Amino acid sequence: MQPVKIRILSTTSEAGSEAQSTEQKYRGQMTEKGGKYYVMYSEDGQSGLDNTKTTLKWDDERVIVMRSGSVDHRQEFCRGYVDKSVYHTPYMKIPLTTETTYLYTYFRDGSWHLEIEYTLYHDDKPYGEMKILIEIEEL
Template sequence: MKRTVRIRIESRQAGQSHVQETAGELYHKQESYYLRYREPDSESGKTTATVKWDDKQVKVFRHGDVQSDLTFISGTRTAGYYELPQGRMEMECFTHGIERKLDRGLGTLSWSYDLYANGVHAGRIRLRVVIEEEQAE
């Protein structure tokens, strides 16, 4: 069953913080939760993001003007990509840890990772996704 949720995405890199808020859909399928939303950042154009997670990993897919597929597994370096109209960049992520404070998909999902773009270290990133039930007005 899909539920409409409010989403707050907090990212931190090199002492810089960025916060985005949007609405999305949350649903559970087999052993995984899925969170789907339209990217609120205008730099991403018309892009839909899906965050999928289970007990072992977090995956982030983007489709639209931006295409990407990144996988995060605690203590593991994983391959992925990020594609813009200008071209494709191979990415790797070494995930330091994933923290889940969730009840039926609602709550907080956090992870930190080192990002490598075309083999070059691009920085350490910490993401925190807060998922709350949409309140009726």
């Protein structure tokens, strides 16, 4: 396992309101197995997901985000793919649909870059347009 720093920039655009952006930084561990890459890290108060472990799994065509702990959720991104999932919290289950419109993963200058754009639906109603950039740099 290789120690890494992780930087996540997310932008949410909802109809009728101004886009909101957040930045989060973590330290984690990375490994490669069978042509797929894995990064594991622990969420903290900055994301609102204390005591949650997150695993990112990716290759050239898809990115999978798996969370377990205070919330349980698996979300898959692949250009043109519609992912139906349930976001489990201690209080409720939230049905989500993710429609990926853009996905690009690449390695440049010693860092991985995962770019994802998607529409998020809650109860089959559009919730917002999302853009995420994940940068992963070996330490």
